[in-house]
Amino acid sequence: MSLTIPKHKNLRTQEHKNVVVRFAPSPTGYLHIGGLRTALYNYLFAKHNKGKFLLRIEDTDRTRYVEGAVEKLVETLKWCGLECDENPVIQSERLDIYKEHVEQLLKNDHAYRCFCTPERLDEMRKTQSAKKQPLKYDSHCKNISKEESEKLSKEKSFTVRMKIPPEEIIFNDIIRDEVKFHGSLIDDQIILKSDGYPTYHLANVVDDHLMGITHVIRGEEWLSSTPKHIILYRYFGWEPPKFAHLPLLLNPDKSKLSKRQGDVAVEDYREKGYLPSALLNYIALLGWSTEDSQQIFESNELIEKFTLERCGKSASIFDTQKLLWMNGEYLRKMPIDELTDRAIPFINKAGLKADIEFLKKCISLEQEKIKLLSDVPKRIDFFLKNDIIYDDKAVAKVLRKDGVEKILTDISKVYEKIGNFTADNIEAETRKYAEANGLKTSKIFHPVRITVSGRTEGPSLFHMIELLGKEKTITRIKNVINKLIC
Ligand code: GLU
Numbered sequence: 001m002s003l004t005i006p007k008h009k010n011l012r013t014q015e016h017k018n019v020v021v022r023f024a025p026s027p028t029g030y031l032h033i034g035g036l037r038t039a040l041y042n043y044l045f046a047k048h049n050k051g052k053f054l055l056r057i058e059d060t061d062r063t064r065y066v067e068g069a070v071e072k073l074v075e076t077l078k079w080c081g082l083e084c085d086e087n088p089v090i091q092s093e094r095l096d097i098y099k100e101h102v103e104q105l106l107k108n109d110h111a112y113r114c115f116c117t118p119e120r121l122d123e124m125r126k127t128q129s130a131k132k133q134p135l136k137y138d139s140h141c142k143n144i145s146k147e148e149s150e151k152l153s154k155e156k157s158f159t160v161r162m163k164i165p166p167e168e169i170i171f172n173d174i175i176r177d178e179v180k181f182h183g184s185l186i187d188d189q190i191i192l193k194s195d196g197y198p199t200y201h202l203a204n205v206v207d208d209h210l211m212g213i214t215h216v217i218r219g220e221e222w223l224s225s226t227p228k229h230i231i232l233y234r235y236f237g238w239e240p241p242k243f244a245h246l247p248l249l250l251n252p253d254k255s256k257l258s259k260r261q262g263d264v265a266v267e268d269y270r271e272k273g274y275l276p277s278a279l280l281n282y283i284a285l286l287g288w289s290t291e292d293s294q295q296i297f298e299s300n301e302l303i304e305k306f307t308l309e310r311c312g313k314s315a316s317i318f319d320t321q322k323l324l325w326m327n328g329e330y331l332r333k334m335p336i337d338e339l340t341d342r343a344i345p346f347i348n349k350a351g352l353k354a355d356i357e358f359l360k361k362c363i364s365l366e367q368e369k370i371k372l373l374s375d376v377p378k379r380i381d382f383f384l385k386n387d388i389i390y391d392d393k394a395v396a397k398v399l400r401k402d403g404v405e406k407i408l409t410d411i412s413k414v415y416e417k418i419g420n421f422t423a424d425n426i427e428a429e430t431r432k433y434a435e436a437n438g439l440k441t442s443k444i445f446h447p448v449r450i451t452v453s454g455r456t457e458g459p460s461l462f463h464m465i466e467l468l469g470k471e472k473t474i475t476r477i478k479n480v481i482n483k484l485i486c
Contacts, residue, residue: 019051020212023077023084024204026058027069030265031076033318034219034249034257037283041246042217043082044284044306051214055084056207059092060197076266080276089211091203098198101206101236102160102191110235111191113149113158114141137161137187160192162201162232169227174215174244174308181227189228201225205232208241217244217308244308246287248315257318273346273373274323278330282323286316296329328371336364343376350377352384361467365459379458383468388454388476395450395484404447405485407439411448412477421470423462430462451480 023039025031031039046053055077057070074088091098105111116124120140128135142163144152152158166184173179191202198206204225208216223245233240249257257264263272269279277299284302285295288311297305331339340360347359354362362380363370370376382388390399398404414429415421430448434441449461452473458464465473 016045016049016051016215018214019046019049020054020214021046021051021217022054022056022089022208022211022213023082024056024058024207024218025073026061026064026200027066027073028064029066029069029072030267031073033264033266033269033283036080036266036279037249037286038218038246039077039080039082040280040283041244041288041306041308041311044302045215045217045308046085047303048306052085053082054086054211054213055088056211057088057090057092058200058203059090060199060203062092062195062197072267076270079270080266080280089207091207092197094203094207095196095198097210098192098203098206099196102198102202105162105191105235106160108235109163111160111162112142112144112188113153114161114188114190115144115152115156115158116140134185136185139188142188157194159190159194161188162191162228162235164188164228164231169230171226171230171240171243173223173226174242175247175311176223176245176313179223179226181224183227183231186227191232201228201232205229205236209233209236209238213241215242215244215308217246220245220248244311246311247313249286249318250315252317252319254315254317263320269323271374273375274327275330275334275342275373278327279323281330282326286318287311296326324371331370331373332368334367336360336367339363339367339370343373346373347377347380350381352377352381354384358383365463365467369459382453382455382458383464390450390454390480390484391456394456398447398450398456399480399485401447403443405481407444407447408451408477408481408485410437411444412474412481415465415470415474415477418470421466423460423466426465427462448477452476 021042023035023042025035025039043053045051055074057073059065059070070088070090077083102111106113114137121137124138124140125135128138141149141161164183164186167182169181169183171179189201190199192198207213226243226245230240251257263269266279270276280302281297284297284306288306290305290310294305334342337360340356340363343363344356344359347354359380362383363376366376366379370379410433411430414433415426418425418429430444431441433439434444445461446456448465449458450456452465452468468476
């Protein structure tokens with residue numbers, strides 16, 4: 001016999017109506033990049049189909065409880081703009097509901113109490129291992145009579161296991177098409193732990209049903225849980241939702257995306273100065289694409305274009321270099337007012353202060369080159385600080401060269417005389433001086449740049465000098481002559 005869900009022939013092209021989806025993370029203290037992709041696809045699918053996007057906190061594993069994790073998660077999702085349509089459902093607040101459902105399964109003989117001690121289970125596994133048998137619960141408590149089980153439950157600690165029928169379970173996945181598992185290879189899953197908390201499988205199915213979830217969109221690592229869920233749906237007499245399992249995310253070396261190989265916490269990307277829009281744009285492309293392989297999406301365009309039907313089956317590589325490039329693209333296009341607003345927390349953190357209008361001018365000179373918001377302070381600090389730090393190599397190689405002292409002395413006099421200290425006038429006078437003295441412009445531009453900014457590269461030289469102002473420019477030139485060259 002096999003347990004088969006009726007086939008939706010054109011699952012990939014059908015219209016999705018009254019969509020209700022959920023993101024159901026277990027709070028670990030941070031939002032994993034893979035979790036963000038799941039949340040995003042659920043969100044986009046809901047919004048594209050004018051449905052609802054809900055949040056459920058799956059916190060029934062008390063051994064993994066992390067203080068403040070839920071608040072942090074909600075905050076990070078909000079920062080990403082993935083706000084849910086209703087208050088989050090918190091599983092640890094719903095224990096009675098799960099217990100009722102476990103009772104129902106016990107009553108209908110779809111589940112049984114297991115009184116095996118951890119030691120016995122350990123022994124069992126060791127023996128199976130030694131005999132090279134599959135590690136599987138040996139059904140030791142399956143045939144205890146109901147009366148005996150009731151009686152023992154008053155005396156002993158127990159778990160509850162669901163019965164897995166030894167039959168083929170077939171279901172259709174929107175992304176993976178037909179998927180088959182055989183019940184004989186699946187353990188009788190624990191659905192209620194001895195501490196009275198349900199396990200993932202039970203709570204997940206009960207809540208998906210009670211929350212009216214129409215589509216379960218989650219990572220491929222949950223694919224092997226799905227047959228167990230389908231059995232539970234059948235035991236409860238409920239119609240299962242449609243499933244879509246998203247392919248894995250990998251590191252560039254094709255290993256599973258994990259903390260060991262760099263940052264996987266969305267919070268780390270936020271701290272480094274990635275924009276939520278760029279992060280979402282990049283993440284959206286890890287498993288989904290448009291027909292024309294569009295890379296950059298305007299706001300709302302992802303919602304308009306996203307379909308599960310265009311999600312692929314193969315794993316995607318999480319490439320931080322491409323993400324960095326994309327962030328730069330977004331930063332370059334951002335209106336300067338917004339860019340400045342977003343950069344201010346990073347500027348403050350670096351201990352820098354300035355008037356906002358001045359900041360805007362500094363940032364706009366560097367906008368082309370900024371790839372991360374956290375780059376901003378180090379790119380503009382020479383505008384804001386009085387004491388700038390000179391690179392030793394540049395001082396030795398450029399400023400201490402013969403003739404440079406004279407050039408700088410002359411240039412400071414030239415600049416002194418400029419009435420209207422604009423980039424155009426500064427450039428014209430600098431070039432005039434070069435010509436009059438038979439000097440290549442680079443012989444002047446390079447030392448002047450280092451003198452006024454402390455660095456060898458940066459924004460357009462004359463715009464930079466204009467923004468710095470006459471007084472500061474001349475003071476810097478004089479300081480360099482007096483303190484660094486002599
Ligand atoms: N709590 C699971 C997780 O952490 C949810 C999996 C599912 O969506 O069913 O990803």
